[in-house]
Amino acid sequence: MVSPLHPVLAGPGLSVPRSFGRRHNVVKVCITKFMDVWFSLQLSHYGGKYSVERLLAFEDYMERTPFSRVMLITIGTPVPIVALVFCQESVPLQDPTDGWSVNYGFWVRVAVQGGVIACSSAIHVGHFVEGAVLSSRQLTLFTLCIAVVYTSLALTIAATWKFPIPFMHMILAMGMPFFLVGLFRSVVGSSIFRQVSSHTIQLRQLGKMFAVQILMIAIYPAHQMLFYAVTNTSFELPAILMLSVVKLVMKNLLASTVLHMEDIVPEEVIFNVDFFHAIYLVTCMQGASSPNTVIAIMAVDVADTIIELRELYQRTRSILNRFSPERGVKDCHYDLLVSIRSWIHQANLKKLRNGNFQTLSCISHRVSLDSRALLEKLQTFSLNSAVCSDGAVPVKVAGTVTVARAVCRASLWRCCPGGSTPVQPIKSILVPVKTRSSLQHQGSFHRRMQQNFNTLSEPLELLFTSECLVLTEYLETIIPIMYGCGILVMVNLPSAKYHSEMQGITLENVGGKVLGIFAYGLLELISFVALAVIMRRNCGIRALYQLAFVLETQMPLVQAKFVLWVIMVLACRVTHFGVDFHLS
Structure with missing residues (x-):
């Protein structure tokens, strides 16, 4: 049996389907907005x-x-x-x-x-x-x-x-x-x-x-x-x-x-x-x-x-x-943690240095030698990067990893003895040298990198x-x-x-x-x-x-x-x- 509210058979005089659809959309939008507000107030979603x-x-x-x-x-x-x-x-x-x-x-x-x-x-x-x-x-x-x-x-x-x-x-x-x-x-x-x-x-x-x-x-x-x-x-x-x-x-x-x-x-x-x-x-x-x-x-x-x-x-x-094989992550067996590690190993570190996340933690963690080497690699790159997002040129110093740790201790406090220090990309030892080419390149750089940061x-x-x-x-x-x-x-x-x-x-x-x-x-x-x-x-x-x-x-x-x-x-x-x- 065909419903009398069918859009073809209802005739021009019946506007119920359209009004119903509009009301349905309004309700859906209201529910969506309410859920967005609700989740924004939750600790797990802030x-x-x-x-x-x-x-x-x-x-x-x-x-x-x-x-x-x-x-x-x-x-x-x-x-x-x-x-x-x-x-x-x-x-x-x-x-x-x-x-x-x-x-x-x-x-x-x-x-x-x-x-x-x-x-x-x-x-x-x-x-x-x-x-x-x-x-x-x-x-x-x-x-x-x-x-x-x-x-x-x-x-x-x-x-x-x-x-x-x-x-x-x-x-x-x-x-x-x-x-x-x-x-x-x-x-x-x-x-x-x-x-x-x-x-x-x-x-x-x-x-x-x-x-x-x-x-x-x-x-x-x-x-x-x-x-x-x-x-x-x-x-x-x-x-x-x-x-x-x-x-x-x-x-x-x-x-x-x-x-x-x-x-x-x-x-x-x-x-x-x-x-x-x-x-x-x-x-x-x-x-x-x-x-x-x-x-x-x-x-x-x-x-x-x-x-x-x-x-x-x-x-x-x-x-x-986002971590499927076409992204370059292979044989991870749908394990998110393994996928992330593999992606970090394979990714160009330029994609990671200014991401909206911390490299080191504010508390002490036991990590494997491989993990420690990867963290040191990320920190070293943050310190010695040849081109920074703000066009700065790094000062050449010896012992980059040690200097990075020292700068971290001086600028950010350790919350746990013997633990690691929360680190943002280090800019305190960079000497800004703004050039015309760096300024022109900056906008496109951020656009290209944003998707990788989100990844x-x-x-x-x-x-x-x-x-x-x-x-x-x-x-x-x-x-x-x-x-x-x-x-x-x-x-x-x-x-x-x-x-x-x-x-x-x-x-x-x-x-x-x-x-x-x-x-x-x-x-x-x-x-x-x-x-x-x-x-x-x-x-x-x-x-x-x-x-x-x-x-x-x-x-x-x-x-x-x-x-x-x-x-x-x-x-x-x-x-x-x-x-x-x-x-x-």
Whole structure:
């Protein structure tokens, strides 16, 4: 049967097909614009890129690392924090109405919290500020001293004012920076302290990052208080969905403080913001009064995952076509990393020297001799290039590679001891000699080179995006599982009655309370598997290897944040710390 809306049979009087087509186009354009705006706000799509050194290090890691080690790192990363929390919760809490002097269980937790804050702060300062790395002995001394000072300060306030101390974290946060700086100076000495203090730009960026972290500590508990206030009302679901808006804002704020160190942006942002989002989301799911609310949360998560996976699928197929055999890359078996290495080897280095990407990374990586030789080749060419994009002529110097490294250290700071330095094309030792021929040639040079720059920039950006997605899915998988298991264990402890998240949970109903949480964790695990399949089939990247690569390469930073935030979140939920989520 022929439709009456057929463009031939409908007749001149019927304009439905044209108007329908116009409306369809308008809707399509609106959806496209919305998706463009949405992706522009996402960390995984803002345009971040791997450095060439990180790309080569990742490929070497995939080649040399056995799968058993990958699984051990992936599963074993949360083990230290699980052990620490178990030991801490094994110390019983006393009734806060009995006074501060008999609550030894609480003061043990305060000391642990102070030590964790000190250790995490020192690790981050060492990675973000040149010359601020503490030795193992110095780190231990600094941690113990801060733990003692933190506990003593809290004891003094409790003894002279009231116990529990209202919003103890916020009160102590106002005075602790002075003690942290003072003890740091005592530990490292005055000369090193003056040297560290001279790096004002790095310290300013680090201060901004710490400020965003403190803001997170305030915003997420405040949101939990709001959620408990609207539980059993029609505002329950909107309050939970508000978490996604908070996450989006906080990720963009935190990312803006570490953009100068692009290789660590995914780990730094996701293990801060996404951790808070995941743990407070499952808390809201636990306290939701209706199963429909939990189902709605899962539906939103599924929709977001489908959009991300679809975008990743399209990008991987498009980029892989750029490295097809007609591009000069042969026998790469659809492995993107191998294809990129082969393309770099075969490409004229003139095509790479001014690309919009970094050659060296801002953190230390283990690379093979072949990879190191390729990096040295790229750096040497950047230094000794006979013709530069701006028409400059290089000064002839001896020891080009050594000079390049020295210039890098002088102009850009190293974020990790013994690591590599992020490098932009070096122009500080070039003497500009503008000629008429160079000026005429400059425009055509940029046009010819732009396509080659994009050829390498796009896969580097794809690797950055895939790392963001892998880390996010990893956290969103393990956090619900860890949280659910923690509830099952906590309900058997006598201290459970002092935890706000345990209110209303008994041995009889705990199974039903955590069922939705485990279902959410299973859903995230399925999402992770789907992501891994797409990455493996489309471009040969193994998601588990990329995850283990990040966790192992940046293990101190990962563990510092993991331990810090778990301890802080647990503390915010203990009555003794003076935070009442139920506004009672």
